Amino acid sequence: xxxxxxxxxxxxxxxxxxxxxxxxxxxxxxxxxxxxxxxxxxxxxxxxxxxxxxxxxxxxxxxxxxxxxxxxxxxxxxxxxxxxxxxxxxxxxxxxxxxxxxxxxxxxxxxxxxxxxxxxxxxxxxxxxxxxxxxxxxxxxxxxxxxxxxxxxxxxxxxxxxxxxxxxxxxxxxxxxxxxxxxxxxxxxxxxxxxxxxxxxxxxxxxxxxxxxxxxxxxxxxxxxxxxxxxxxxxxxxxxxxxxxxxxxxxxxxxxxxxxxxxxxxxxxxxxxxxxxxxxxxxxxxxxxxxxxxxxxxxxxxxxxxxxxxxxxxxxxxxxxxxxxxxxxxxxxxxxxxxxxxxxxxxxxxxxxxxxxxxxxxxxxxxxxxxxxxxxxxxxxxxxxxxxxxxxxxxxxxxxxxxxxxxxxxxxxxxxxxxxxxxxxxxxxxxxxxxxxxxxxxxxxxxxxxxxxxxxxxxxxxxxxxxxxxxxxxxxxxxxxxxxxxxxxxxxxxxxxxxxxxxxxxxxxxxxxxxxxxxxxxxxx
Amino acid sequence: xxxxxxxxxxxxxxxxxxxxxxxxxxxxxxxxxxxxxxxxxxxxxxxxxxxxxxxxxxxxxxxxxxxxxxxxxxxxxxxxxxxxxxxxxxxxxxxxxxxxxxxxxxxxxxxxxxxxxxxxxxxxxxxxxxxxxxxxxxxxxxxxxxxxxxxxxxxxxxxxxxxxxxxxxxxxxxxxxxxxxxxxxxxxxxxxxxxxxxxxxxxxxxxxxxxxxxxxxxxxxxxxxxxxxxxxxxxxxxxxxxxxxxxxxxxxxxxxxxxxxxxxxxxxxxxxxxxxxxxxxxxxxxxxxxxxxxxxxxxxxxxxxxxxxxxxxxxx
Numbered sequence: 001x002x003x004x005x006x007x008x009x010x011x012x013x014x015x016x017x018x019x020x021x022x023x024x025x026x027x028x029x030x031x032x033x034x035x036x037x038x039x040x041x042x043x044x045x046x047x048x049x050x051x052x053x054x055x056x057x058x059x060x061x062x063x064x065x066x067x068x069x070x071x072x073x074x075x076x077x078x079x080x081x082x083x084x085x086x087x088x089x090x091x092x093x094x095x096x097x098x099x100x101x102x103x104x105x106x107x108x109x110x111x112x113x114x115x116x117x118x119x120x121x122x123x124x125x126x127x128x129x130x131x132x133x134x135x136x137x138x139x140x141x142x143x144x145x146x147x148x149x150x151x152x153x154x155x156x157x158x159x160x161x162x163x164x165x166x167x168x169x170x171x172x173x174x175x176x177x178x179x180x181x182x183x184x185x186x187x188x189x190x191x192x193x194x195x196x197x198x199x200x201x202x203x204x205x206x207x208x209x210x211x212x213x214x215x216x217x218x219x220x221x222x223x224x225x226x227x228x229x230x231x232x233x234x235x236x237x238x239x240x241x242x243x244x245x246x247x248x249x250x251x252x253x254x255x256x257x258x259x260x261x262x263x264x265x266x267x268x269x270x271x272x273x274x275x276x277x278x279x280x281x282x283x284x285x286x287x288x289x290x291x292x293x294x295x296x297x298x299x300x301x302x303x304x305x306x307x308x309x310x311x312x313x314x315x316x317x318x319x320x321x322x323x324x325x326x327x328x329x330x331x332x333x334x335x336x337x338x339x340x341x342x343x344x345x346x347x348x349x350x351x352x353x354x355x356x357x358x359x360x361x362x363x364x365x366x367x368x369x370x371x372x373x374x375x376x377x378x379x380x381x382x383x384x385x386x387x388x389x390x391x392x393x394x395x396x397x398x399x400x401x402x403x404x405x406x407x408x409x410x411x412x413x414x415x416x417x418x419x420x421x422x423x424x425x426x427x428x429x430x431x432x433x434x435x436x437x438x439x440x441x442x443x444x445x446x447x448x449x450x451x452x453x454x455x456x457x458x459x460x461x462x463x464x465x466x467x468x469x470x471x472x473x474x475x476x477x478x479x480x481x482x483x484x485x486x487x488x489x490x491x492x493x494x495x496x497x498x499x500x501x502x503x504x505x506x507x508x509x510x511x512x513x514x515x516x517x518x519x520x521x522x523x524x525x
Numbered sequence: 526x527x528x529x530x531x532x533x534x535x536x537x538x539x540x541x542x543x544x545x546x547x548x549x550x551x552x553x554x555x556x557x558x559x560x561x562x563x564x565x566x567x568x569x570x571x572x573x574x575x576x577x578x579x580x581x582x583x584x585x586x587x588x589x590x591x592x593x594x595x596x597x598x599x600x601x602x603x604x605x606x607x608x609x610x611x612x613x614x615x616x617x618x619x620x621x622x623x624x625x626x627x628x629x630x631x632x633x634x635x636x637x638x639x640x641x642x643x644x645x646x647x648x649x650x651x652x653x654x655x656x657x658x659x660x661x662x663x664x665x666x667x668x669x670x671x672x673x674x675x676x677x678x679x680x681x682x683x684x685x686x687x688x689x690x691x692x693x694x695x696x697x698x699x700x701x702x703x704x705x706x707x708x709x710x711x712x713x714x715x716x717x718x719x720x721x722x723x724x725x726x727x728x729x730x731x732x733x734x735x736x737x738x739x740x741x742x743x744x745x746x747x748x749x750x751x752x753x754x755x756x757x758x759x760x761x762x763x764x765x766x767x768x769x770x771x772x773x774x775x776x777x778x779x780x781x782x783x784x785x786x787x788x789x790x791x792x793x794x795x796x797x798x799x800x801x802x803x804x805x806x807x808x809x810x811x812x813x814x815x816x817x818x819x820x821x822x823x824x825x826x827x828x829x830x831x832x833x834x835x836x837x838x839x840x841x
Contacts, residue, residue: 053691053788057798059609067608141572201610219609220790220798221693247691248794250783251671252678256690256788257681378722407801 006436048523050239050503053247053265056405058223059204061214062195063185064137064144068203069409071266074185076223076244079518080121080235081208081411083187084112084131085178093178097126097209101182107173107463112182114164118232120191122207128160133192135168141300145409146185148436150174152460155181173463173468203216211519221246225518237375238522257281257500263523264499268423269379270329275499282505284497290490291333292383295412296419297449298486302368305419307360309485311368312419313349313355315394316387322491325383330491336434336478338492349482350491357394369397373411373420376402383490384421412446423493431474438481449486454494534827536818545816546809550591551668553805581607581751594809603810606647608802615706616795621814623693623707624791627783630707630778632769638715640765646723646752647730658723663756665720673837674713674786681709691788710787714780718772725768729761778811794820 056070061077068077084098103346118126134160135151138144154177157169170177173333181187204217211233212225223244227237245262247253252264254272258279276283295310302308320333334341334348350356361368370391374384381402388398398419403411411417435458436442440450440484457477464470499505502525561583562573578584582593594604605615646655682690688709694702734757735738742756781793792811799807830837 204610218619218790219611220620220794221788245692245788246790247788249788251675252691252786252788255675255678255683256692259678259686261682261690261691261692404798404801409801410803 021148044179044238044504044522045524046238046522047240048238048525049241049243050264050518050521050523051179051245051262052518053253054244055248055253055266055268057246057248058217058219058244061206061217061223062190062203063146063188064141065203066143066145068146068185069143070405071243071268072223072246075266075518076214076225077188077206077208077210078210079225079242080206080210080214081188081190082210083184084114084182084189087179087183090170093183094301096187098182101178103175107175107177108144108170109179110168110170111161112166112178114166115232116164118209119230119426120194120207120209120215121228122191122194122228123230124193125163126189126192126209127163128166129163131166131189131193132158132160134184134189137195138186144186148180148301150177150435151181151186171382175462175464175466183354208261209330212242214311233519237519239518242518242521251275254281254498255497260500263503263525264505264521267496267498268512269326269341269493270496271327271379271497273326273329273496276496280501282499282501282503284505286495286497287331291336291491291492292330292380292421292423292490293487294387294419294421295447295487296485297415297417298356299415300370302364302366302370303447306485307364308368309488310350311357311360311394312391312396314351314353314360315390315396315483316488316490317352317354317390318490319352319402319426320390321383325379325386326491326493329352330493333492334482334488336481336487336489337431342471344478347475347478347482349485354390354394361395367397368395368397370418371401372398373401373403373408373417373422375408375421376404379493380421380423387421387490415446415448421490431470431477434477434481437459438477438486445486447486448509449484451480451484454480472499534824536557538824541820542813542816546595546813547591549809549812550594553803553809554587581721594806598676598810598813603813606804608804608807613807616807617792617810617814620790620792620795621777621790622695624777624780624784624793625818626696626703627707627710627714627780627789627791628773630711631718631776632773634711634715635718635722636769639719639726640758641725642719643723644730644758647727647734648749648753649735650731658727662720662723665716668716670713670717670736670782671786673716674709674783677709692787693787693789706787707789710780710783710789713783714776720774722765722768726761726765729764730757733757733761763830766826766829766833770822773822774815777818778815 037073054075056072058066058072058076059067061073061080063066063074063077063081068074082096084096085093085101086096088094095115097115097118099113099115101110103110109159110133113519114126114128114131120126120130124130135155138147139155144151154170154174155168157167158173159167159169161167168177168181174181189208190202191207194203194205198205206214209231210232211228213222213228214461215226216222216224225242225244227240228234231237244374247262247265250267250269250272253267254276256262257276258281270285271409273283273285280364296303296309296312298304298309305307313334317335322328322332323332331339334351335344337344339345339348370440372384372388374380381400382457384400384402388400392396407422407423408420412422437445438449438451438454439445439458440452440455454477457473457480461470461473461477464473497505504522504524504525561577561581575584582590586591597604601614603617606616644656648660649655677780678690681688685833689702689706690709693706696703730753739752739756742752747755778792778796780791783789784791784794792815793821796808796811796815799811
């Protein structure tokens with residue numbers, strides 16, 4: 001038996017099986033920071049309105065909906081709904097609506113103790129029945145793309161033992177269940193009463209226990225949040241109101257902060273960081289949750305051949321992409337997880353070697369022509385154009401198709417793609433979290449990758465009782481994936497926060513992995 | 526324009542709109558990708574997909590789907606976005622206002638600059654003012670909108686603090702702030718338009734100035750102002766009016782770059798998002814609305830032809 005919260009396996013934040021773009025920005029874990037350069041000093045102040053420019057539109061605030069896809073969705077939903085556990089900057093689980101959890105029966109039963117006296121903003125009580133209803137909803141609907149697939153397949157029963165204790169019974173051992181299942185998107189608990197009442201419209205009328213309530217959602221323009229005075233977080237929530245404004249252009253978003261039209265902005269790409277710094281704004285660069293890279297539809301001709309996949313990886317000059325497309329603000333990488341993670345150290349897909357790539361393609365002996373999907377935005381388009389050139393240099397022809405985050409997700413979900421250059425394409429920081437991408441039946445295994453050895457290893461990983469036992473299994477999974485190359489890491493990117501002088505940004509490591517926390521912001525205006 | 530020809534034009538407009546409705550509806554069915562999979566995800570069960578199709582009417586024959594949708598349109602109901610759950614008619618109402626205001630504002634600004642400048646430059650053909658105006662119009666035509674936008678924001682919002690850099694305030698909240706928020710985007714659009722309008726009208730005025738009746742007017746001793754604005758401008762306006770009408774219809778749904786740069790929730794970004802997410806209900810409604818604007822504006826342009834040139838009116 002073990003009791004949580006406890007540190008996760010390995011280094012870095014725990015797994016959050018978030019959908020790509022949501023993970024991209026909501027995951028501001030450690031990184032370079034110039035916060036404080038022009039920040040207000042003194043104690044936090046209560047009150048005021050903070051306007052935040054966000055680089056994505058709002059689709060839905062229902063985390064279990066399949067189109068819950070953007071950083072805007074996640075940031076707003078995270079402000080309205082609290083998770084059972086958050087993930088701290090050091091990767092440990094931080095109690096939120098849950099106070100702790102106890103594993104028993106060989107990691108097949110988890111007893112979660114809930115915080116008492118908490119209410120949803122509609123006045124209904126937060127209790128074990130609400131938690132059970134939420135997880136049962138995830139199991140029944142099976143539409144939560146940000147939830148780990150094991151939640152649907154392994155959790156066999158969710159039982160309220162008493163009003164403040166809920167017991168999860170699993171059909172097989174899963175040691176990382178708390179880190180994967182009780183945090184992130186799956187861990188956000190909605191009011192079951194409001195969800196029943198609103199039905200499909202819950203995404204536009206979300207109700208939770210969070211520090212804020214939604215007062216207005218205008219797709220294409222903004223989401224308005226006001227402090228919830230009945231929230232258990234009300235005393236430590238500083239702003240009266242936060243307006244998340246859709247600002248798709250990063251350049252004019254920075255100018256808007258400079259001009260004072262908005263108070264701060266968030267960007268999925270750091271290319272305006274130098275401009276923002278030179279303008280005297282507070283700037284934080286935060287290392288992303290997972291690398292930008294290329295996922296491949298391995299059912300397409302050519303991509304079903306390991307030599308072609310190796311050649312694709314070896315043709316990419318990651319240093320050039322970092323310098324040209326990202327102004328040197330990213331880390332070139334061949335690793336799925338952080339390079340210094342003990343699970344990942346020394347393991348990676350083949351690095352730049354154009355001569356070897358040509359040799360592999362010659363051995364393959366057929367022309368390779370691909371459509372290369374990419375996200376709108378100058379960095380992504382520039383990176384993709386460079387990749388196109390680098391592939392052409394070794395004899396691989398490609399055409400580029402740009403799209404929105406949701407559009408790319410839809411193409412990929414429908415297998416209507418060859419290769420796709422995507423942000424946060426692994427969307428996790430632990431091997432356990434990679435199961436969604438690297439297991440044959442993984443929900444985000446979007447290219448038809450299948451390796452029976454990895455499937456068995458994931459089962460063993462779930463049964464491993466401690467970090468020491470899990471480490472060699474994790475390394476073997478990553479080794480297999482790096483050999484099979486179902487996807488190609490390219491750069492580990494940084495997100496950017498920039499704020500004017502009236503807004504206090506908490507230190508970067510205070511964000512944790514799953515929270516761009518609106519609670520911690522405060523303003524002097 | 527006679528009542529009969531007006532009715533004929535109205536009939537043509539109806540045919541155009543119905544054709545657009547049919548074409549956009551068919552396009553949504555031809556494009557690859559099933560809406561249910563797009564919305565529910567690839568692991569949706571057959572039961573979930575069937576339930577989704579039943580709720581959205583996608584399980585009905587295409588003709589029946591079109592009939593249901595088009596009947597709704599005739600009653601002002603454009604359907605519901607499968608992705609956001611928002612009623613398309615509500616979204617169109619919200620999005621059309623900033624788009625229309627922006628385009629009207631930009632057109633007025635462009636014409637206010639281009640018309641007097643073109644007349645003046647044509648009158649002073651080959652002189653320094655004409656050359657300067659020509660050079661200026663070339664510079665504006667060659668400058669991309671995003672560069673103009675960034676420059677305007679830098680000067681008027683960042684440095685002078687006179688205007689908001691981005692955003693949009695609905696007129697029902699604060700009309701003065703609506704004007705302030707739309708001024709920079711309107712100027713961004715207007716500068717490009719003005720350059721085109723200037724060149725078209727200048728050419729028209731130059732041609733008209735060669736006509737015999739202008740010579741006669743001058744011989745009668747009319748002042749240059751009278752010759753230019755009473756006898757030259759009106760017949761020179763026909764190409765410009767055509768262009769303004771076409772641009773108006775285009776910009777209502779096509780000012781995507783300016784909308785994105787200035788964070789304006791207009792029809793352009795709405796339509797673009799619908800294309801990229803295959804949200805066909807939104808796409809159909811948006812295209813139909815933009816087509817309606819096109820038809821109405823061009824009908825107005827046709828009416829204006831008759832006002833500007835009596836020969837056209839009498840020929841009908």
